[in-house]
Amino acid sequence: MNLSGFNTSSVKYMNYMFYRCNSLDGLDLSSFDTSNVETMQEMFADCSTLSKLNITNFDTSKVQNVANIISLCTSLTELDLSNFDTSRVTSVEDFLAYSYNIHHLVLGPKTYMFGSYPYDGFIPDVPAVGTKILGTSKLVKSSNWIVTNGYEKGKKYLSSELMGMRYRDQVTTYDWDAEPDxxxxxxxxxxxxxxxxxxxxxxxxxxxxxxxxxxxxxxxxxxxxxxxxxxxxxxxxxxxxxxxxxxxxxxxxxxxxxxxxxxxxxxxxxPMELTITVQYINNGKVVGSQRYVGYIGDTLTPRYLVPRGYVLDGIPPKTVTFDGGDNQIIKVNVKPR
Missing domain, CATH: 2.60.40.4300 (Immunoglobulin-like)
Known part of the structure; x- marks a missing residue:
């Protein structure tokens, strides 16, 4: 609905203006001049399909009655009332009654939600923990509203406490305390x-x-x-x-x-297969050799086969143990026969 051409500068009464407009899904009233309006009772009441509402430019400095203004708007999830001045309002009962899916609320320093009657429901209670928040993938974490921006950022309020607030010095955003997406x-x-x-x-x-x-x-x-x-x-x-x-x-x-x-x-x-080489040495030269195969820790009793033309020059080891080396050598001295 395009209402940008409406001249509302002289309008005093906007009671029931959009009451039960159940085919509306969005209203942009940013062009409305409400500087002379005195009553807005049930202006948007029972607009059950309304999911977007722009009233951020409303001048409510002369308004005295906002009873049920946004009650029963069950598809509405976010609402910006930062420009609302309710200091002269005498009837604020059930301002947001039964609009129980509003989980993002922006209030200004002069947006007071308390009234002259002890009615509950101006701001609906946050639903049970674990409830899915309409329009998001978030789940309710507690029964509190949490200040996500503005006055006393990070503080938590029950709905009744939020309604009773009589002071905030700046535009403040309140969101249901929710699990992250x-x-x-x-x-x-x-x-x-x-x-x-x-x-x-x-x-x-x-x-x-x-x-x-x-x-x-x-x-x-x-x-x-x-x-x-x-x-x-x-x-x-x-x-x-x-x-x-x-x-x-x-x-x-x-x-x-x-x-x-x-x-x-x-x-x-x-175990690796290891080799022991017996070298027969004469005058510093190898004149013959023998090879034995075994595994680490094995003990060998060599049978010394002295090269032809030589005899042992000394007593060689009787036993030899495989020590794990890659090239274990036993040197045995020999001399010409």
């Missing part, structure tokens, strides 16, 4: 690496990666899930043990996302 879901995914040592001890390395996603609470109670973030398990170098070969020497780095599950990797050590 979005929450963050966090998941920790763990990779466990068990290193089984040859001495039967186990060293456990746990790698944890944290990923997150946004969860949106929809008005119908369902949830919409965002994409999981990504993280990474770092590369892990398996410890080296002399004389042993691990089943894998490196656990590679791995990307972690929403599909990654907890995992366990078991690593074992197998």
């Amino acid at each position: 979005n929450t963050i879901e966090t998941k920790v995914v763990t990779r466990t690496i068990n290193v089984n040592n040859p001495d039967y001890t186990v060293k456990t390395e746990k790698q944890s990666a944290t990923i997150q996603r946004t969860v949106t609470n929809n008005p119908d109670g369902s949830k919409t899930y965002g994409e999981w973030s990504k993280a990474q398990w770092e590369e892990y170098n398996v410890p080296k043990i002399l004389g042993y070969e691990p089943t894998q020497s490196l656990v590679p780095a791995q990307s972690v996302d929403g599909n990654t599950q907890d995992s366990t990797i078991d690593i074992y050590y197998d």
Whole structure:
């Protein structure tokens, strides 16, 4: 409805002007001149489909009656009364009665909601905790209104306390105390690496990666899930043990996302095949050699096969133990026969 051409500068009475206009979904009355209006009783009452109302430019300095002005506007969720001056109003009963979905309210320093009668319902109570807030994905967190901007920012009020306020020094915004639209879901995914040592001890390395996603609470109670973030398990170098070969020497780095599950990797050590070389030395030169194969810790009783034309020059070791070295050498001195 376009009312921008209305000349209302001389109008004194706007009672019931839009009463029960149940086909209206929005009204922009920012062009209305209400400087001479004295009564606005039930001006928008019972406009059950009205979801948007712009009356921010209303001059109400002469208004005396606003009883039920915006009562039963059940589709209205936000209302800006910052320019309302109700200091001369004598009848404010049920100002917002039964307009129970208004969760965002802007009041000015002269917007008083208390009246001369002890009626409840000027500002409807905040609904039960967990109630979905119309037009948003938020849920009611408590029975309070919270100051989100302006006088005493952060303070909480019950509806009855808000109605009884007799002072604010600036335009102030009040919203229902609500859960945030979005929450963050966090998941920790763990990779466990068990290193089984040859001495039967186990060293456990746990790698944890944290990923997150946004969860949106929809008005119908369902949830919409965002994409999981990504993280990474770092590369892990398996410890080296002399004389042993691990089943894998490196656990590679791995990307972690929403599909990654907890995992366990078991690593074992197998003994390496080692070599002992017996070198026969004469005058500093190797004149012959023998090779023996075994595993770390094994004890060998060598059968010395002295090269032809030489004899032992001294007593060589009777036993030799594989010490795990890659190139273990036993030097045996010999001399010409």
